[in-house]
Amino acid sequence: MGKQPATLDWCDKKIAEMDQMIRDFPEHTHRLTRLKAGFIVTKKRLTQIHQLHIRQFQ
Numbered sequence: 388m389g390k391q392p393a394t395l396d397w398c399d400k401k402i403a404e405m406d407q408m409i410r411d412f413p414e415h416t417h418r419l420t421r422l423k424a425g426f427i428v429t430k431k432r433l434t435q436i437h438q439l440h441i442r443q444f445q
Contacts (some may be wrong), residue, residue, distance in 0.1 A: 395437070398430035 405423035409416055 393429050393433060395430060395433055398426050398433065401426040402430070 402423060405419055405426065409419045409423070412419065
């Protein structure tokens with residue numbers, strides 16, 4: 388089974404998971420914050436792509 392493409396909902400779920408893990412494991416805050424930043428960047432890129440498609444098909 389191949390990888391599924393990222394969705395906005397998936398990004399939101401991962402960001403929420405990272406927030407919880409940062410609270411649960413304060414000793415790993417730096418590493419978890421970097422991971423969270425990656426999910427935020429992915430979400431921003433997906434949002435831009437979605438907006439581009441919406442503008443294209445109006």
